[in-house]
Amino acid sequence: MARIIGGIACSHTPTIGFAHDKHRREDPVWGPIFAGFEPARQWLEAHQPDVAVVVYNDHVTAFFFDHYSAFALGVGERFEVADEGGGPRELPGIAGHPGLAAHIGESLVADEFDMAFFQDRPLDHGCFSPLSVLCRHDGGWPFPIVPLQVGVVQAPSPSARRCYRLGQALRRAVESYPADLKVVVIATGGLSHQVHGERAGFNNPGWDAEFLELIEHDPVRLTEMTLAELATLGGFESAEVVMWLVMRGALSASVTRRHRSYYLPSMTGIATLVFDNHSSPPTPGELERQRARIAQQSSGLEALEGTYPFTLQRSVKAYRINKFLHGLVDPASREAFRADEAGAMRDHGLNDVERDLILARDWRALLHDGVIFFLLEKLAAVVGQSNLHVYAAMRGQSLSEFQKTRNAPGAVYSVSGRDQPAGPRR
């Protein structure tokens, strides 16, 4: 089974990345940042985790208000460095851990945290600013990550208590993963700061010191605080410290602090904290119960012939072809595809198998390959075929054979709108 070996919490200010990229290690102003992070870096080097769950928030970089969520789990194979306005930092992209991420996602949903899931989205300074000083990365990062984005910049956002409970559920999720993995939970954000309005520049080192005590010895007290109380004491944006409670909830009640530092160079109190976890091993009954809970909703689906649930595993595996087909909702992409199908697919990096399946309109094989039905019907609309063609092909029947099985035997329809009439709409 996987186990959580420890927790790290640290601030994620852009200044950390700046100090790293501008080589300010020896600078008296910026040097203390590195000194604060160094023991955490050494802890990671000594403990060699197999994977890190990184709890962070995006700063309206990769997550915008067209669709904003409370808890978004990164399930993809790789995450690039985000461009936050002046080009991305010169850091390598980092591998994800789709296997562990999918399991965590399934377990959290089973525990009634209705998660959002993302892939193919870059990570901003909320993740990479501290990561770039927590690990050496010249030859690539030392471990893959499972990013967990918490939506704290648009109200309403999750409470401290909800974050702590998410951490407790995260522990059940990790421990019920069958592979023998050492997992570290890294939470970023805070401490006291406010970056907007006339109150910009607010700090409260006294509260920061108290917070660091409470997160270690009495985190439940912190879960009873409202976001407004956190903002009053630490500045509005400091309420992002609720993310630290995800990490703390994932650890044992009693922890050993291996390191703690605090430094206030500019706008934000920069803190680092390292805990050893002392979770006792779960009983076999506990693990079986959690795994059964995870399987409860889908148990029995495997017995349904000709049925292919669109799982996280399927979503990650077939992301490229699904993304290409989803692009067909854009009129320009649709026209480019109609003008030169093979060329459009090549431009989007589809492989030969994917290209041939689309060129052949092999609806059943496309489904087997991981394409979700709702993108098959879009492709059908673009190429002038009806939904009925797709249904019939998936069943291995001719259109007329399938139509005879319907109460409306002559009906032919698709999701096509104005530009590609394909028979009566349903």
Ligand code: FE2
């Ligand atoms: Fe932040």
